[in-house]
Amino acid sequence: MSKIVVVGANHAGTACVNKILATYGDKNEVVVFDQNSNISFLGCGMALWIGKQISGPEGLFYASKESLEEAGAKVYMNSPVESVDYDKKEVHVLLDGKTKHVEGYDKLIFATGSTPILPPIKGAEIVPGNREFKATLENLQFVKLYQNSEEVINKLNANPDIKRVAVVGAGYIGVELAEAFERLGKEVTVVDIVDTCLAGYYDPEFSNLMKKNLEDHGIKLAFGQKVEAIEGDGKVERLITDKETFDVDMVVLAVGFRPNTALGDGKIELFRNGAFLVNKKQETSIKDVYAIGDCATVYDNAVGDTNYIALASNAVRTGLVAALNAGGDGDVVESAGVQGSNGICIYDLKMVSTGLTLEKAKRFGYNAAVTEYTDLQKPEFIEHDNHEVKIKIVYDKDSRVILGAQIASKEDISMGIHLFSLAIQEKVTIEKLALTDIFFLPHFNKPYNYITMAALSAKE
């Protein structure tokens, strides 16, 4: 019997632990340490909870210490792993945040995730040693954990005077929270250093749809501005950028995640952003040490190389791969790689994307071209609930292989993006996509649907 120690039990850790125990039963002793008091919080529900679109946070958890223990693991919560002795194969833990404890391992799996990036903004600091990203200035909020959303909600409930909220970062978290605060009747300003929103996921014409959507709902956009300082007498009063000063009562910082890899202690090879560099088996550069989820790299099929993409979907899948490799007797399972598929729904605008935008494809050196199409979801004779859909496909002019896709509509077009995710993974060409069998039923789509039409319209 071998002992597997898992550090971190959120989405990656939970998936991994459950898979090891379900697949290899009693072959392994599984010991789990997590520094938090809860696990499996679905951050994606944070905006829905804050914006009162769901009644409470209860449904945002799908696992617990008890459920992992029922599956057969030994789980220690509130127990940070402080260091690892890779030669002796031991982890050093502060059990319950108090008692020093040493646990030996045969295999070690890091699922330590990520932390919110703290940009160099005067006045924006985290209380030293605080693991819940508490800022020194009151009403300056980081948003990652369950506790963070709870704190925001408690403050808003207790202080009706918090009327003006600035969100720094117009990525996925920032845009979702902007909607949530606006739904609460707050005056919302979204600031981003680049001159658009969702720039990592969409080309400008798609980002512009979201921009307009936000503005149509009264959200103020301050794009292309660098935040220099957050000021106030003990609590937030002003947000100062290189161009403007905003009087605000709360500031939320959401400018991306940084991998949490301090336990590597300079001994494990890292990617350029500090993530644990792993191969397709989730192995790090140290034997018997694996890394999964937001603390690790992924193999990105769209760029044909290692990359960093922090998503719960990647966390779960990398957890499964590590479980199958670490839990069995020399089993070898390789990740199929990822495309960074993602989606967002703000008010009634739904946008999904996968792979590379045109701008990114060019940056990665592809001779990239695009084909676009806009049409109704269903035939014209369907007079109700029939909205326009905009699609853009990015492909490589030389190899003809599909590199990315973006779709936007008021319709639920989310399932369509999975086709493109698989197409990128399997290196499907734009010509092959044009002849792909896509069913037709007027309740759902058109015979010459926008996917086929976009592919058939490829000119270059």
Ligand SMILES: Cc1cc2nc3c(=O)[nH]c(=O)nc-3n(C[C@H](O)[C@H](O)[C@H](O)COP(=O)(O)OP(=O)(O)OC[C@H]3O[C@@H](n4cnc5c(N)ncnc54)[C@H](O)[C@@H]3O)c2cc1C
């Ligand atoms: C507001 C918000 C919305 C999001 N929405 C989506 C979405 O819609 N779709 C999507 O795909 N992704 C979404 N994400 C991203 C997603 O939440 C992350 O990609 C995911 O949480 C990564 O899971 P993980 O288990 O790898 O890491 P984490 O969730 O960061 O978990 C790491 C775990 O490790 C523990 N840990 C860290 N260090 C130690 C240590 N030294 N000792 C013990 N324990 C330790 C932590 O307590 C934590 O439980 C969202 C994130 C946020 C914040």
Ligand SMILES: NC(=O)C1=CN([C@@H]2O[C@H](COP(=O)(O)OP(=O)(O)OC[C@H]3O[C@@H](n4cnc5c(N)ncnc54)[C@H](O)[C@@H]3O)[C@@H](O)[C@H]2O)C=CC1
């Ligand atoms: N729907 C989904 O799939 C969701 C996914 N997530 C994931 O969680 C992770 C973290 O999300 P986000 O924090 O929103 O990161 P993000 O990468 O989506 O967006 C960060 C934004 O901050 C901006 N920015 C960077 N530095 C800045 C600075 N100094 N000042 C102002 N703006 C700055 C960037 O231009 C970018 O628009 C991402 O990997 C994201 O994909 C989060 C929420 C929802």
